[in-house]
Amino acid sequence: MEHHGSIYRKFKPHFLMLLVQIGYTFLYLISEASFNHGMNPHVFTTYRQFIGGVVIFPFAYYIESEVRPKLTLTLFLEIFVISLLGISLPVNMYFASLRYTSPTFISSMFNTTASITFAMAVAFRMEVLNLRNPRGIAKLLGALVSFSGIMIMTMYRGPCIKNLWHPLIHIQRNTATQENWLKGSVLMVASCITWSMWYIMQPFTMKRYPAQLSLTTWINFVGGAQSAIFTVIVQHKPTAWTIGFNIDLWATLYAGVACSGLIVFIQLWCAQKKGPVFVTMFNPLATVFVAIIAYFVLGEKLYLGSIIGAVILIIGLYLLLWGKEVDQQMHIKSQVQSNVTCEDPEYRM
Template sequence: MAFEGCELMTSYRRFKPHLLMVLAQMGYTFLYFITEASFNHGMNPHVYITYRHIVSGLVMLPFAYFLERKLRPKLTLALFVEIFVLSLLGVSVTLNMYFASLRYTSPTFIASMVNTIASLTFIIAVVLRQVYSNHQRIETYRMENLDIRNTRGMAKVVGTIVSLAGVMTMTLYKGPVIRNVWGALIHIQGNSTIHENWLKGSILTAASCITWSTWYIMQAVTLKKYPAQLSLTTWMSFVGGAQSAVFTAFVQHKPSAWKFGFNIDFWSIIYGGVVCSGLIIFIQLWCTEKRGPVFVTMFNPLSTILVAFLAYFVLGERLYTGSILGGFIVIVGLYVVLWGKEGDQTPLVKSDAESSSDYEEQKESKING
């Protein structure tokens, strides 16, 4: 009985990052619907980004201050500049470009392009590893290890290509529509103020995907210098919120745009700030430190699949066979990549144990000191 309990606990520790990332994608799924309702209600997307990260910073601050009070490294000017750039890539620039591109393209196009982040992150991580292959600390940054002569290494490449093919299938191939046997349970009023400009929208979307991928890679580097995930999440929220406020002040000159009532706008800000910019970012930082940036981004397509099915069953939107086929292909590709990445964990076990030991020694010395 004790042996079974030990085995269960070992399996839990092994698959804890997988479970957390699935829960994170579920959180992003609900964000899609609540923000769509808020934007259609009149909330300015850039104002929303600003408020959302201010709320996130205020919520995460007490946890970061008390739980990591004795563990935070000293914040130097160089480290603050790194956090400033990290906030710029992951919060203000990326999200503002992402929501701006929604004005010129379609949600389906955006969803498909965002899912290429996993492939972009994989490519950037592999390139960085090749460039810095002689760097002794490259393993500690969780840069992607790729050996195509190895079965698991080849699985990463094949899985990434298969997952990308699934994303493209969901976007480019519709197929027969699946009839909905019941009406919509929830109605979200559509927005008629969209102005199509596919060239501008495509450029903004591609740029946001590149900065997002770079952000995931940079997280792994910054976490080694500043391993306090709660504090890093708080800093990114406040700095990113301030950057977004400056940007919004330039593009939105109406004071009325900053006002919101106790309605869907309020709840979208609270949900986005507490769950997505607070809890989920913290989860992603933790998983990035444990498994690397590619592992985190490989779960992104799950939210697109969940959105499609939830939109069908709850909102009564059309569901095409192409979406089901593409979703199945994405899941197969995701599974293949994760299987390939399992081979990376063996040589890193000792490193993780040593890091954990150093962390505990540092914690004990600081508390005793």
């Protein structure tokens, strides 16, 4: 039992990030259905953030009452910036770019967040990239291979895989989109960059504000307020804020409770334990899960390029995670040896 417990503790972040991607997969499907039903994406973003804050607030208030640091003006400004980079700007730019491109393009481009975050982490020396040992080579190759898989999924379709049966669920899609790929691409790239900056900032913010539940609550409320201001500017119809007892309500509740609440907290915890690159490297799995469900359940077309790209992407993900895992083990081992040496009486003599 002790052996199984140690394995669980070792792979707990991996398991949690896998659950996060499954949660995002259902978010993608249910939010798409809601948007096609007529839900405004910016109103959806605003509501989900406030719902996430309301759900997490009581847990943060009682559980972290003794560990929550005093909120100074400097800390609040930092939370304001991290909410802007992690919620308001990227999510609203994400949905704005969706108007000009396609869901497939958007989901594929989102996966570049992992490569951008890795490059930023190396630049800020949060990630060690020593190409003289296999660990550093594995991390670099993993990032490049994953990026190659993403590009194959985006640029190459190949022959269509025939559906094995009729779709189990039908989602009516709105095909009348205003295509402007240049504008949509710029918005999506900007969204990925701000998300990467958010992941990079998380460990620094949590050192100064280590109460993760409280930080999740603040990010949701502040991000929701920022998104509300933006939505009021771009959306002038009061009826857009009305939600009926239909798919719009269920999608908003799921997004608020599961994604803005629980998933944001899990990501903060994993980023503190394993670093921002570890968190972002799991993002491509959501694209794979969506493609599988869309093919087998919704009856969407699946192309050979998507399958090849997904396999290459997973190989790259494994390489990067292996390099990071071995790197972390070596770091812990060196720290233990350093502590033992310092405590050795002969060393002090």
